[in-house]
Amino acid sequence: TQEGVLRRQSLRESAARTYARALPIVPVRARGLTIEGADGRRYLDCLSGAGTLALGHNHPVVLQAIRDVLDSEAPLHVLDLATPVKDAFVTELFRTLPGELAARGRIQFCGPAGTDAVEAALKLVRRATGRQAVLGFTGAYHGMTAGALDVSSAATSVRDTLRLPYPQDYRCPFGVGGEEGAALGARLAESYLDDPKSGVPEPAGMIVEPVQGEGGVHPAPDAWLRRMRALTRARGLPLIADEVQTGVGRTGAFWAVDHAGVVPDVMVLSKAIGGSLPLAVIVYHEDLDVWEPGAHAGTFRGNQLAMAAGAATLAHVRENGLAERARLLGARMLSALRSLATRHAWIGDVRGRGLMLGVELVDPEAARPGSAGPPPADAARAVAVRRECLRRGLIVELGGRHSAVVRLLPPLTLTDDQATAVLDRFADALDAVDR
Ligand code: PMP
DSSP, X not given: OHHHHHHHHHHHSOTTSOHHHHSOOOEEEEEBTEEEETTSOEEEESSHHHHTOTTOBTOHHHHHHHHHHHHHTOOSBXXXXXXXXXXXXXXXHHHHOOHHHHHHEEEEEEESSHHHHHHHHHHHHXXXXXXXXXXXXXXXOOOSSHHHHHTSTTOSOOTTEEEEOOOOSTTOTTSOOHHHHHHHHHHHHHHHHHOGGGOOOOOSEEEEOSEESTTTOEEOOHHHHHHHHHXXXXXXXXXXXXXXXXXXXXXXXXXXXXXXXXXXXXEEEOGGGGTTSOOEEEEEEGGGOOOOTTSSOOSOSOBHHHHHHHHHHHHHHHHTTHHHHHHHHHHHHHHHHHHHHTTOTTEEEEEEETTEEEXXXXXXXXXXXXXXXXXXXXXXXXXXXXXXXXXXXXXXXXESTTSOEEEEOOOTTOOHHHHHHHHHHHHHHHHHHHO
């Protein structure tokens, strides 16, 4: 039974991960946006495997691609040997890559997780430049392995990295927000690098999320991203774009860097590229191809089922214009969420790009009198909103530095009616929190 499964799981499984406790459901079936629990209840899933399920659960083209591999008796795992399945995946992926990367890119399979690919990217730019420090950004999230943590914001070690200010409208470190705040951040980054007394060692590269996801859904302005590209190019620094979460149409362009017309030197890709199965790669400019044989290894780089599911997903998104669909639907949802915000004083901000949406909750009563910035974040209210959403059959994610940002990451296959259902349930949940 559902209760038995939940009880056994919470006995044996460490509390390091919290989903299982925050979402006490036992999914047994899923299709598209919908998950069905062992108790027969149905939920609209806007967590989407933390953004992995571009086509939703068990999309027919993904299932068919997996079945085709199984039925063909192709090997399921052969390390990094060449196979027709891998060939099809790489061909499809390269069709989508921006600018020079499509023509002069190289690919390295890194393992199952986004953090594996982040490690490979960091190692690659360090090898290519012979330098160590990598520039990262405040609020960044790149994964949970040591190197990835070092360029993420939650890191305790700042040995190898400098955190530059990431542009934020709502809690702009310069108190101005918008393009102006972003421009101040860019100028600060430039002056750090230009000032020999800043103590910043000559870096090996820069790593950036075009939209910060775990950090609380902060889209970087296109002009700022172009400036980071210009800055890194002028200094001969490789620019790494972490598109683990933003990739494959999620933000309304196939890759989020496409909005700004920026072509990074390295792209870190995972989540949706595996069509819901574990897969992570880096793609990088051939000039950076400094690996010698054996320089980078890892057993699980050859998951044929993930490559097949991934190729089917990439092709489906491209052929059906799902990035454009995410852009239009995302804009509609963003404005609907903004009008909901006018009804609740404790919604501080609504933001996002495409189908990567965030609602930041604040405590207006705790605002210090006379202080100019936004009120403090309210994590307790975010937990309450998530609980009320779950009661109404809607699964949402929490994020942001204070876990006070309610995040929606629905699949790109979301229909207009489903979007309406998600918004209705969300509106009801917000009203319930007020009561
Ligand atoms: N980079 C980004 C931008 C991410 O959002 C994540 C995961 N949320 C990662 C890296 C790490 O991926 P994984 O959890 O698969 O290691």
